[in-house]
Amino acid sequence: MKPGTANQYDVAIIGGGLVGASLACALAPLGLKIALVEAVPFRASSQPSYDDRTLALSASSCQILKGLGIWPLLExxxxxxxxxxxxELDRPGRVVLTPGELGLDRFGHVVEARVFGAAVTGLLPDLENLDILCPASIVSLEPGKDAARIVLENDGEPEPLEARLVVAADGAQSFVRESLGIETERHDYQQTAVICNITPEQAHRGRAFECFTPSGPFAVMPHVSGRCGLIWCVHSDHAAALLDLPEQEFLCGARERFGDMLGDFVKSGRRSSYPLRLVRAREDIRPGVVILGNAAHAIHPVGAQGFNLGLRDVAVLAEVLYDEIFAGNERHIGSMEVLQRYSQWRAPDQQGTIAQTDGLARMFANPSPLAAAVRTAGLFAYALLPPLRRQLAVKAMGFRGDIPRLALGESLLAV
Ligand SMILES: Cc1cc2nc3c(=O)[nH]c(=O)nc-3n(C[C@H](O)[C@H](O)[C@H](O)COP(=O)(O)OP(=O)(O)OC[C@H]3O[C@@H](n4cnc5c(N)ncnc54)[C@H](O)[C@@H]3O)c2cc1C
Structure with missing residues (x-):
């Protein structure tokens, strides 16, 4: 590829968060000239993607990250x-999923988003053909026949660039999606997730707990140094009070809600909160543009699927682009024919994952006794029937539909 001037790129990735930075790692070996545009400095405390959240990464995500060279830095x-x-809180029935039922010894791993950020952004400067434009925000996008024209704002100065393919990885409020007038499906769950690290008295032994409540899940995830990642979803009106509770009251409240599986909670870290909304783009491609990650689908954190879904977007887009380049068609990477292959491949996984998370969030918020009875019957069915549990476990591990090469542990460049 022979780009003409410094501000012409094959691919401009807008958003250097979890998904955008992963995509930069995936595309770098393809020989494309890439710009990665990120508004907030990577190590800033205000960086919205690399914060205190503990992320449960499915087995397929860990495979993808190995293929991108990120996993060794996280392991x-x-x-x-x-x-x-x-x-379910105050209801009978408990399902225990064990990887041994699938012949494995783990479902995936838990990693802190900040640790992920340090790993991936440490890798970016070493990637060939990648210009990191940070801090810089996209302020205008004009799609064109062969390339889109973009204006960035960098320290108050406008900076124009052109790219054959623009990838929107700029999160749930995506500027790219909005500037193209792409409509979204939205739902406000009226729930807020309060998250922090929490130290239990007893060892977590790698157990992850998800307890459904009418105001969303209360989840405890195994973490390093005996700590756990806590996600406590409450009705949004109650979030401020939970954030402000003195530590001892917070720890006692958490223990009361969680039960005695890990003994008392003895210490907690800084709390932060996330209002929970579904935002789903009604289109994920336009000529010369792809929308992925949270920009395409910001979902409820029940089941810990959001970043996992975005990483599978990354793996599929990288594979579709690689196959096109391998066939000698690199000039066409922004064509609708190529992008439709991406979109059609991703549709079943995105639809299935969004339907599952949205369905769970709404079903457990439904106060009717009939809905409660159906939920309990469902939990008992999963508890008693190994084939149902295995199906659930395979989905939780991120293996859905046509699996991209990277998620199978194969090299992207191996055809
Ligand atoms: C409480 C909670 C817990 C979660 N737990 C899990 C979990 O366990 N497992 C899991 O898989 N997922 C989890 N998720 C979901 C996960 O956090 C998201 O799916 C993930 O952050 C999406 O990454 P992204 O890069 O698409 O978007 P973002 O993380 O929103 O990143 C977008 C990036 O784009 C940048 N940007 C925005 N606008 C511009 C602009 N105009 N110009 C340039 N740059 C811009 C931003 O600064 C940011 O860095 C959780 C979410 C929440 C809220």
Whole structure:
């Protein structure tokens, strides 16, 4: 590829968060000239993507990250998930998923988003053909026949660039999606997730717990140094009070809600909150533009699927582009024919994952006794029937539909 001037690129990735930075790692070996545009400096405390959240990464995501060269930098700070316990608050029934039922010893790993950020952004400067434009925000996008024209704002100065393919990885409020007038499906769950690290008295032994409540899940994930990642979803009106509770009251409240599976909670870290909304783009491609990650689908964190879904977007887009380049068609990477292959491949996984998370979030918020009875019957069915549990476990591990090469542990460049 022979780009003409410094501001012409094959691919401009807008958003250098979890998904955008992963995509830069995936595309770098393809020989494309890439710009990665990120508004907030990578190490800033205000960086919205690389914060205190503990991310449960499915087995397929860990495979993808290995293929991208990111996993070796994370492995030392990743905690294997050895069991998943699911129950409903104050109702009978508990499902325990064990990877042994699938002949494995873990479902995936838990990693802190900040640790992920440090790993991936440490890798970016070494990638060939990649210009990191940070801090810089996209302020205008004009699609064109062969290339889109973009204006960035960098320290108040406008900076124009052109790209054959623009990838929107700029999160749920995506500027790219909005500037193209792409409509979204939205739902406000009226729930807010309060998250922090929490230290239990007893060892977590790799167990992840998800307890459904009418105001969303209460989840405890295994983490490094005996700590756990806590996600406590409450009705949004109650979030401020939970954030402000003195530590001892917070720890006692958490223990009361969680039960005695890990003994008392003895210490907690800084709390932060996330209002929970579904935002789903009604289109994920336009000529010369792809929308992925949270820009395409910001979903409820129940089941810990959001970044996993975005990583599968990354793996599929990288594979579709690689196959096109391998066939000698690199000039066409922004064509609708190519992008439709991406979109059609991703549709079943995105639809299935969104339907599952949205369905769970709404079903457990439904106060009717009939809905409660159906939920309990469902939990008992999963508890008693190994084939149902295995199906659930395979989905939780991120293996859905036509699996991209990277998720199978194969090299992207191996055809
Ligand atoms: C409480 C909670 C817990 C979660 N737990 C899990 C989990 O366990 N497992 C899991 O898989 N997922 C989880 N998720 C979901 C996960 O956090 C998201 O799916 C993920 O952050 C999406 O990454 P992204 O890069 O698409 O978007 P973002 O993380 O929103 O990143 C977008 C990036 O784009 C940048 N940007 C925005 N606008 C511009 C602009 N105009 N110009 C340039 N740059 C711009 C931003 O600064 C940011 O860096 C959780 C979410 C929440 C809220």
């Amino acid at each position: 030392g700070n990743a905690t294997p998930i050895r069991e998943i316990h699911v129950c």
